[in-house]
Amino acid sequence: xxxxxxxxxxxxxxxxxxxxxxxxxxxxxPVPGWLVERLGRIGMAELRARAAAAExxxxxxxxxxxxxxxATAIDRILPFDCIxxxxxxxxxxxxxxxxxxxxxxxxLFLGDIYGPGHILRDGVIPAExxxxxxxxxxxxxxxxxxxxxxxxVCGIDIIRDEFGxxxxxxxxxxxxxxxxxxxxxxxxxxxxxxxxxxxxxxRPVDDYGRRLRAxxxxxxxxxxxxxxxxxxxxxxxxSAYFExxxxxxxxxxxxxVGSDLLVENERVYMRTINGLRPVHxxxxxLNDDFLDPAVFRPESQLGxxxxxxxxxxxxxxIANAVGTGVADDKAVYAYMPRIIKYYLGEDALIQxxxxxxxxxxxGLQYTLDNLHRLVTKPVGESGGYGITIGPRxxxxxxxxxxxxxxxxxxxxxxxxxxxxxxxxxxxxEGIGPRHLDLRPFIVTGRDSWVLPGGLTRVxxxxxxxxxxxxxxxxxxxxxxxxxxxxxxxxx
Amino acid sequence: MTPMDAVLLARDAEGLFWMARYLERVENLARLIDVxxxxxxxxxxxxxxxxxIRINADEKNFAERGFVPDADHVKRFYLLDKGNPTSVPAxxxxxxxxxxxxxxxxxxxxxxxxxxFHRYVSHITPEDLEGDALARLCARLKDGVQAHxxxxxxxxxxxxxxxxxxxxxxxxxxxxxxxxxxxxYTALLPWDGExxxxxxxxxxxxxxxxxxxxxxFRRRARATFTAEDVVHFLLRDPSSPRSALLCVRRAESHLxxxxxIYGLSRAVEAMEVAEYLRELLQEKPISHILAMxxxxxxxxxxxxxxxxxAAIGRGFFRDWQPEDPxxxxxxxxxxx
Numbered sequence: 001x002x003x004x005x006x007x008x009x010x011x012x013x014x015x016x017x018x019x020x021x022x023x024x025x026x027x028x029x030p031v032p033g034w035l036v037e038r039l040g041r042i043g044m045a046e047l048r049a050r051a052a053a054a055e056x057x058x059x060x061x062x063x064x065x066x067x068x069x070x071a072t073a074i075d076r077i078l079p080f081d082c083i084x085x086x087x088x089x090x091x092x093x094x095x096x097x098x099x100x101x102x103x104x105x106x107x108l109f110l111g112d113i114y115g116p117g118h119i120l121r122d123g124v125i126p127a128e129x130x131x132x133x134x135x136x137x138x139x140x141x142x143x144x145x146x147x148x149x150x151x152x153v154c155g156i157d158i159i160r161d162e163f164g165x166x167x168x169x170x171x172x173x174x175x176x177x178x179x180x181x182x183x184x185x186x187x188x189x190x191x192x193x194x195x196x197x198x199x200x201x202x203r204p205v206d207d208y209g210r211r212l213r214a215x216x217x218x219x220x221x222x223x224x225x226x227x228x229x230x231x232x233x234x235x236x237x238x239s240a241y242f243e244x245x246x247x248x249x250x251x252x253x254x255x256x257v258g259s260d261l262l263v264e265n266e267r268v269y270m271r272t273i274n275g276l277r278p279v280h281x282x283x284x285x286l287n288d289d290f291l292d293p294a295v296f297r298p299e300s301q302l303g304x305x306x307x308x309x310x311x312x313x314x315x316x317x318i319a320n321a322v323g324t325g326v327a328d329d330k331a332v333y334a335y336m337p338r339i340i341k342y343y344l345g346e347d348a349l350i351q352x353x354x355x356x357x358x359x360x361x362x363g364l365q366y367t368l369d370n371l372h373r374l375v376t377k378p379v380g381e382s383g384g385y386g387i388t389i390g391p392r393x394x395x396x397x398x399x400x401x402x403x404x405x406x407x408x409x410x411x412x413x414x415x416x417x418x419x420x421x422x423x424x425x426x427x428x429e430g431i432g433p434r435h436l437d438l439r440p441f442i443v444t445g446r447d448s449w450v451l452p453g454g455l456t457r458v459x460x461x462x463x464x465x466x467x468x469x470x471x472x473x474x475x476x477x478x479x480x481x482x483x484x485x486x487x488x489x490x491x
Numbered sequence: 492m493t494p495m496d497a498v499l500l501a502r503d504a505e506g507l508f509w510m511a512r513y514l515e516r517v518e519n520l521a522r523l524i525d526v527x528x529x530x531x532x533x534x535x536x537x538x539x540x541x542x543x544i545r546i547n548a549d550e551k552n553f554a555e556r557g558f559v560p561d562a563d564h565v566k567r568f569y570l571l572d573k574g575n576p577t578s579v580p581a582x583x584x585x586x587x588x589x590x591x592x593x594x595x596x597x598x599x600x601x602x603x604x605x606x607x608f609h610r611y612v613s614h615i616t617p618e619d620l621e622g623d624a625l626a627r628l629c630a631r632l633k634d635g636v637q638a639h640x641x642x643x644x645x646x647x648x649x650x651x652x653x654x655x656x657x658x659x660x661x662x663x664x665x666x667x668x669x670x671x672x673x674x675x676y677t678a679l680l681p682w683d684g685e686x687x688x689x690x691x692x693x694x695x696x697x698x699x700x701x702x703x704x705x706x707x708f709r710r711r712a713r714a715t716f717t718a719e720d721v722v723h724f725l726l727r728d729p730s731s732p733r734s735a736l737l738c739v740r741r742a743e744s745h746l747x748x749x750x751x752i753y754g755l756s757r758a759v760e761a762m763e764v765a766e767y768l769r770e771l772l773q774e775k776p777i778s779h780i781l782a783m784x785x786x787x788x789x790x791x792x793x794x795x796x797x798x799x800x801a802a803i804g805r806g807f808f809r810d811w812q813p814e815d816p817x818x819x820x821x822x823x824x825x826x827x
Binding site: 059060061062228235236241245248249254255256257259260270271272273274277 | 498499500501502503504588591592594595599602603606607610651655753754755757807808809
């Protein structure tokens, strides 16, 4: 363990888990001991006072998401932990390359399954897994998209195991959220902890809006001079509405809801005070199902009738493309290393977590035999819902889980229990280890760009492995060091 | 980029218009409540407080929500009852809901202030309505809206959106000023001559204070002023920020800017209504208006302010429903 850390917070014990701040990482460059030193100088009382002030700031600014349970909707802030997570330049180099590799493979895969279908014919992935997938959209068949990009915004959930090795837990290729917190957290840190950051060269995060807008411009239908981009949101009752506002502002484009748009002669317009105005790219934060009641859910009030028709006529771009959900499905995830190899001829730079597919006989058998050691997940869900953590489940819970899996095996995967890495986090008891993950965001128009760092989600409850915001997770500012160095003393 | 290139969604124009109206209502309610308290004279409390209900045309709503006409209930109806759509908390809730939809267009400071103000208002307690606490509460409410107005003045980008925000504020303010004047109609006076004269003076002064015009009026008016002078000041003074005429003139000029600078020819219908209103406010001598009945005259002014709002809505907003002039966009979106 890092000496400075031990002398500053002698009670901190990450146990058997990997901790970025206290374990030495031979291949990662120097461990940022200076961070601990500075935190020590600030001291616990001051740290708590500033953390409380920072949370008040978030409430005042309305940086909130909405949690729905039963009949109530509550605005909550994403709990913010003021101890940053630090990634070294060398670690980031690997993460960045791995993310780009993965997004390339996802786009090639989507282009293939909605096009010639080579990968299915070559038997790399079972055809029924694709065609039978609830998120497979036959409407997309043989419909080319600009630059072959389907997944314009991708969030890849990455964890570190007991050895500190990065592993991909999940791809989010539909409408991943959380990027606004990355930027808001940095602003908050800059205001609240200038002394912690002084003299540290970090990769900046405030370029996201410009990059996203550029990608949306890249994919606009040809011929549009200075194309009109809009952000399509389900509206103020959506749990991620704050983020929609944030992104519309950062991009400098109108935030629209479905009823602001209409389609005439296969062209999309928005209703302004001066009549209709053409729209060329729709960055939508609405699921496929709701996009166009004329094609998908007829009862959807959030979408725009005729939008898909306008899109197929080539008059508007939609990002992310329709039908990307088939690629980030938890069942397809299991095949990602092979998918990467198939299209790129490369090994995955960051490995998956070992995954057992219950739709396959061996996978199901293995899962049922080892329920108490495995984490079981429904394939269609997101947000941490429906997960059973075997080693922490009661006998009854395990039996209930067995019954649910047996009722519909195709709906389930299982993974070994990973010892998710921890990081020092300000907690009731002092500075305690809390589990975390990382969601980098990749923006792709013509080319891919990765926002340095990404969203670090942290389970605020001691021992909890669930980092999702809907289940009480919080976040940390994620620092990517511009280069590996040891700064001098704080001025 | 020329101003012509700027895009404003019809929905956002409507949201700005209504956000300004809701907030203006909060300030005016606080002013009216403050004034009503000053009106209070032993034996007449109930009449004074129920006057508030009458000038806001809230009689039905008040009774339906189970309130009885006494001072306490009127205060609770306007300051605590979130279920009453005309209460301070409900107006602020609506203002904040609109602010949420408008956040892409608003400055961070504006949003933050509304957010903090909203939290304050949702925590008003029955104790805040008692004794001298009520005056402090009214002061805080006025402060809250005035801080909003100041922040908006200093930070909101002045494109078409700003014009719609201003139009909402002006229409609402003109309407509220006519309602303040109407207090005179509902307030009772003592019978006896000298007492009546003193009481009437007190009432006019209170109304002037409510309309933030007391000192300005003093500077402008003759030493012995008449009711006519006060009515003239509140309806027609060209310089008082809350006079109905000033509000209407500014609205007219904003509409003209929208037409000229932004090429919005749809402003014409609303401009015609504004022009008519301006003439209505100026044409007859005040003595004539008083002789014919101030209350009825104010009614006509209020109806034309509603027509002005409706004309703006027809010209520019998305889901304008002319048959229900008080329903803002909040109601429309709650169904989405």
